[in-house]
Amino acid sequence: MTAQLSVVYITLNAERLLERSIRCVRPLAEDIVVVDSGSTDGTLAICAALGVRVIQRPWPGFGAQRQFAVSQAAHDWVLIVDADELVPESIHGGIRRAIAAPGDRVAFRLRRRNYLAGRPVRFGDWRKDLVLRLVDRRRGHYSEDPVHERWIATGPVGDLPGWLLHYPFADYRSMLAKLQTYAALNAEGLVQRGRRVKASDPISHSIWAFLRTYLFRLGFLDGVNGAAIAWTTALGAFMKYATALELQEQAAKEKER
Numbered sequence: 310m311t312a313q314l315s316v317v318y319i320t321l322n323a324e325r326l327l328e329r330s331i332r333c334v335r336p337l338a339e340d341i342v343v344v345d346s347g348s349t350d351g352t353l354a355i356c357a358a359l360g361v362r363v364i365q366r367p368w369p370g371f372g373a374q375r376q377f378a379v380s381q382a383a384h385d386w387v388l389i390v391d392a393d394e395l396v397p398e399s400i401h402g403g404i405r406r407a408i409a410a411p412g413d414r415v416a417f418r419l420r421r422r423n424y425l426a427g428r429p430v431r432f433g434d435w436r437k438d439l440v441l442r443l444v445d446r447r448r449g450h451y452s453e454d455p456v457h458e459r460w461i462a463t464g465p466v467g468d469l470p471g472w473l474l475h476y477p478f479a480d481y482r483s484m485l486a487k488l489q490t491y492a493a494l495n496a497e498g499l500v501q502r503g504r505r506v507k508a509s510d511p512i513s514h515s516i517w518a519f520l521r522t523y524l525f526r527l528g529f530l531d532g533v534n535g536a537a538i539a540w541t542t543a544l545g546a547f548m549k550y551a552t553a554l555e556l557q558e559q560a561a562k563e564k565e566r
Contacts, residue, residue: 313340313383313384314340314404315340315386315388316338317378317379317387317389317390318330318343318344319343319345319371319375319391320344320348320352321347321368322348322350323348323392326392326393326476328355330394330395331355331356332359334390341359341362342361343361344363344378345364345365347365364378371454371457372453373451373453375389379444379446382446385447386445386446387444388404389443389444390442394473394474395476396474397472404417411467413465414465414467417441417442418439419442419472420468420471424474428534431531432531433522433526433527433535433538434538438475441460449462449463449464455498456491457495488545492548495545496556497553497556500557505557506557508554511548511554514546514549515547517546518542522535
């Protein structure tokens, strides 16, 4: 029997690229599942127009929501796609061959090419982006991390040829807006893991983040985009550790009461 594929998304106000993304994967799979956590834009209308299956579910965190989405798929081989990603036709054949004859591999990674302001990012922290997205759901599961969740495979993992295309931000302003959300989630993750944050951490981590992505990883060769990524990465690092420090101090004060 030919292996069948499901494609799953998790969404919240994802109308910007969702229609293009779904149309890209339609030739790969008839079973397309969207788990939505309360969109108020055109996300649900797009899903209805394209005839994909939608499940409404309150937001429990990235790891838990992705795991739920995978569990709702009709088939065991699942391709996990973000609403700001496009799966070009050039990699469809590789995906089909992988699920038809996976050998001992239980999951596959895809290289992801990131775009900003319509241009590919070739250097800096975004230059090498390898994401594990094609999985046999019987042989693994998502971590429960509220952010930076990962698929934990219980067997060998392979790599697929070609590129997944990623358009994470509509513009520079949206980069800043998302930065705030992720900084808060990352800070909470630090505190939950019991990481002790020092007063010097916000400054030291932000300086290192800028130097790493802009100089050491040649982000400056991406021009304005490279500078924008370096500065927002540094700001994100600062806010992550500053917020964690604040949460840590608040917890200490509550213990003293």
